[in-house]
Amino acid sequence: AFEGLAERLQGTLQKIKGKGKISEADVKEMMREVRYALLEADVNLKVVKEFVKNVSDRAVGQDVMKSLTPGQQVVKIVKDELTELMGGEQSQISFSTRPPTVIMMVGLQGAGKTTTTGKLANVLRKKYNKKPLLVAADIYRPAAVQQLQTIGKQLSLPVFALGTDISPVEIVKQAIEQAKEEHHDVVIIDTAGRLHIDETLMQELKDIRAIKEPDEVFLVVDAMTGQDAVNVANNFNEAIGITGVVLTKLDGDTRGGAALSIRSVTQKPIKFVGMGEKMDALEPFHPERMASRILGMGDMMSLIEKAQANVDEERAKELEEKFRTQSFTFDDFLEQIGQVKQMGPLDEILKMLPGAGKIKGLENAKVDEKQMDRVEAIIYSMTTQEKTTPEILNGPRKKRIAKGSGTSIQDINRLLKQFEDMKKMMKQMTNMQQKGKKKMKMP
Ligand code: GDP
Numbered sequence: 311a312f313e314g315l316a317e318r319l320q321g322t323l324q325k326i327k328g329k330g331k332i333s334e335a336d337v338k339e340m341m342r343e344v345r346y347a348l349l350e351a352d353v354n355l356k357v358v359k360e361f362v363k364n365v366s367d368r369a370v371g372q373d374v375m376k377s378l379t380p381g382q383q384v385v386k387i388v389k390d391e392l393t394e395l396m397g398g399e400q401s402q403i404s405f406s407t408r409p410p411t412v413i414m415m416v417g418l419q420g421a422g423k424t425t426t427t428g429k430l431a432n433v434l435r436k437k438y439n440k441k442p443l444l445v446a447a448d449i450y451r452p453a454a455v456q457q458l459q460t461i462g463k464q465l466s467l468p469v470f471a472l473g474t475d476i477s478p479v480e481i482v483k484q485a486i487e488q489a490k491e492e493h494h495d496v497v498i499i500d501t502a503g504r505l506h507i508d509e510t511l512m513q514e515l516k517d518i519r520a521i522k523e524p525d526e527v528f529l530v531v532d533a534m535t536g537q538d539a540v541n542v543a544n545n546f547n548e549a550i551g552i553t554g555v556v557l558t559k560l561d562g563d564t565r566g567g568a569a570l571s572i573r574s575v576t577q578k579p580i581k582f583v584g585m586g587e588k589m590d591a592l593e594p595f596h597p598e599r600m601a602s603r604i605l606g607m608g609d610m611m612s613l614i615e616k617a618q619a620n621v622d623e624e625r626a627k628e629l630e631e632k633f634r635t636q637s638f639t640f641d642d643f644l645e646q647i648g649q650v651k652q653m654g655p656l657d658e659i660l661k662m663l664p665g666a667g668k669i670k671g672l673e674n675a676k677v678d679e680k681q682m683d684r685v686e687a688i689i690y691s692m693t694t695q696e697k698t699t700p701e702i703l704n705g706p707r708k709k710r711i712a713k714g715s716g717t718s719i720q721d722i723n724r725l726l727k728q729f730e731d732m733k734k735m736m737k738q739m740t741n742m743q744q745k746g747k748k749k750m751k752m753p
């Protein structure tokens with residue numbers, strides 16, 4: 311398993327906390343960790359070396375921004391540099407001024423060409439309003455033609471296929487003719503791959519390329535192949551020339567360092583990323599997100615710092631004692647809500663958690679902060695006695711509070727239940743902790 315950069319930097323960060331300038335020694339120590347993190351994420355060694363040098367040059371002697379700690383500042387520089395290295399957002403596609411636009415998919419066997427051909431056609435239709443024609447030009451891999459036909463059926467998109475007895479060059483020629491006749495404005499060619507790069511394959515791809523200069527040649531690369539992906543990218547680029555890269559299988563357990571290496575070695579943009587086997591699992595490439603992923607940090611750093619700044623340890627101990635003795639009141643509850651709020655919008659905090667990127671739908675998640683406001687309003691409308699002994703809250707009292715806080719009796723009942731549950735849970739937790747402590751003391 312990977313260890314995130316955040317954890318790696320932890321010790322170093324502790325040492326330089328509170329410094330006003332970043333020294334060369336600080337940077338050196340941190341860069342060692344950065345180097346490990348990048349290598350672990352499968353970034354090419356040459357790329358790592360150059361990268362670390364660039365970051366060091368930038369970081370040494372910098373004044374630390376008021377809002378950041380030195381550690382955060384270095385992490386920020388690292389992330390910014392990574393983002394820049396991977397280029398801006400480049401998911402645009404070059405379309406021909408004289409349709410059909412020709413897009414050629416190339417790559418090794420199993421990289422995801424056929425699947426991505428379908429996904430891309432889907433994007434082109436949905437987002438660009440295009441009328442794509444898919445071309446089955448892989449006549450070697452068993453059932454490759456059928457595979458594309460199945461995908462076409464699934465998407466209700468036409469697939470041009472002539473079986474496996476006719477040469478790929480001839481297939482593509484006829485496909486482009488048909489596209490013109492039937493007014494397809496984009497032709498996506500699914501070509502053959504090999505397990506390894508060989509001359510025959512490259513020649514075939516060059517021949518297909520020569521039929522009508524493609525507007526895009528997308529190299530499809532499996533992100534899981536890590537270092538190998540760089541060589542593959544280099545070879546394809548040198549032999550036939552590529553215009554962009556699609557990095558597939560990023561839904562898997564990979565840090566995605568290949569993205570960085572491919573980009574720096576070939577200088578060709580990564581345009582899309584494959585996030586699953588389904589036909590809607592193709593996303594534009596976001597350099598910044600990829601930088602976070604490579605560093606494995608979410609925005610862990612800033613989350614830790616925020617939390618530390620806002621939660622006073624003394625007070626936390628007091629609260630724990632209150633939980634334990636069950637003297638926790640609604641006033642304490644209110645204070646806790648205040649602390650959580652100080653940390654910033656809850657949905658932002660959620661997104662900073664490592665691994666949050668993998669939780670589907672989180673990018674659109676909105677934590678209900680109105681709900682928190684409602685809770686606050688209810689507590690503010692309670693009398694001191696009600697806050698310390700909520701048991702006395704009867705019908706008329708609840709009615710009064712509901713009116714005063716602009717909420718309903720149901721809102722109040724829900725809050726009371728949550729409060730009780732929380733007290734119970736905290737009691738259990740503190741009991742467990744106490745037991746744990748006792749156990750540890752035993753010889
Ligand atoms: P090709 O040989 O390059 O045409 O590769 P295929 O399109 O046949 O894909 C090979 C395998 O990888 C298939 O099982 C696909 O479903 C799978 N695959 C392709 N893209 C992705 C992706 O982004 N995520 C995951 N999890 N699987 C993918």
Ligand code: MG
Pocket residue numbers: 423424425448451454500
């Ligand atoms: Mg295929």
